[in-house]
Amino acid sequence: MARAATTSDVFNAIAEPQRREILALLRAGERPVTELARELGMTQPGASKHLRVLREVGLVSDRKAGKQRLYGLDARGLRPVHEWTGGFERFWNESFDRLDAYVQDLSRQSRKRSSR
Structure with missing residues (x-):
């Protein structure tokens, strides 16, 4: 049986350890991607890719705040x-x-x- 795309299923999305770490960090509140990347020791583009997956499965929301975009946990998706x-x-x-x-x-x- 073919595996579901990472972006279509919350279980596949959270199977990746770094995505679970992002969710844990977002429990404390909204953060910009640069801060998340720094906390996790990854590049900003890498963190952005993980955030995109989490957003597509409904675990993360984002909003513009001035020149940056803030990401927040939407635990309803869990x-x-x-x-x-x-x-x-x-x-x-x-x-x-x-x-x-x-x-x-x-x-x-x-x-x-x-x-x-």
């Missing part, structure tokens, strides 16, 4: 990721509940043996 990972959260919670019950059972058995 909803599909949040919904998908929610199933795994339930899985882990249930797994930890089973582990806790197992440990409690072992503890009871150990106390019974030591009281004999």
Whole structure:
């Protein structure tokens, strides 16, 4: 099966580590591309390419502010990721509940043996 284009799917877009780093930086607020590039140790054109992908999948918005363009996080685009990972959260919670019950059972058995 052919892989979806990076710019058509939020999962493919955030698969790239530098894009996830950009999103993490934008949690603190809007930033110009030059600042993002400097923070990430990449070129401005490289940062711009990543921002374009993030903008096209709806994770980043931009606006003109004087002579520069500011980029900001639009976390609403992460909803599909949040919904998908929610199933795994339930899985882990249930797994930890089973582990806790197992440990409690072992503890009871150990106390019974030591009281004999």
